[in-house]
Amino acid sequence: MRVTLLGHGRLGSAIAEGWRLTGAVSDPTILTRAVPPVCPPETQALVVAVKPAAWREAVAPLLATLPVDAVVVSVMAGVLADDLAAAAPGRPVARVMPTTAVAQGQGVAAIWSADEPARALAHRLFDPIADTVDLDEEAMLDAATAVAGSAPAFFYALAQALAAAGVEAGLTQDAAERLTRGALRSAGSGAGTDASLEDLIARIASPGGTTRAGLDALVDADLNGAGAAAVQAAVSRAQALARGD
Incomplete structure (x- = not known):
């Protein structure tokens, strides 16, 4: 699976380490502010791991090259799926709240999406590096973040x-x-x-x-x-x- 990871701070780097360790994603494209904002044309998933306050500014330059069928997977606390969907029109959205222990393949991650294929893709990304917990409501992600991520x-x-x-x-x-x-x-x-x-x-x-x-x-x-x-x-x-x- 071809994955583009936007953001390489503590959580973003932990996710990338876990993918490499487990082989879930062997060669993710990692974008930071120092890298030109271009998504490879074969990108299937854009994982957004920037600070919540800066996500709109970070995502906007990628829209011109982000495939229309790519799934936007957010690992940001407090950023609603509707806002992400509005910023990336036509792309399905999944929200995942993982812990940094994903770097060792031992994290835990809450997953929510209103789109079943997007939820399934999120599982493909995080099942190998975390104990994944499906949530029925997006509103429950805040509580999941508090009792797991924090x-x-x-x-x-x-x-x-x-x-x-x-x-x-x-x-x-x-x-x-x-x-x-x-x-x-x-x-x-x-x-x-x-x-x-x-x-x-x-x-x-x-x-x-x-x-x-x-x-x-x-x-x-x-x-x-x-x-x-x-x-x-x-x-x-x-x-x-x-x-x-």
């Missing part, structure tokens, strides 16, 4: 807080950070199984044990409220981007 940073922030607490408890900074990173890797290995999140917690937190005591402390500190606040803030920001705020 959440790794939330996990890192919690890990950072735990490492700081470890230092307060007497560990050196190096030891605290290495131990916390190891804990993240352990959690990640469990997440790769089919076990439910509740089961994964139960495997570690024995009744009356130290882990359960720590979990109870997190709940008392309003862990659920913090999670809800983080997701809602990310969703609100995506909605603001869609409005042009």
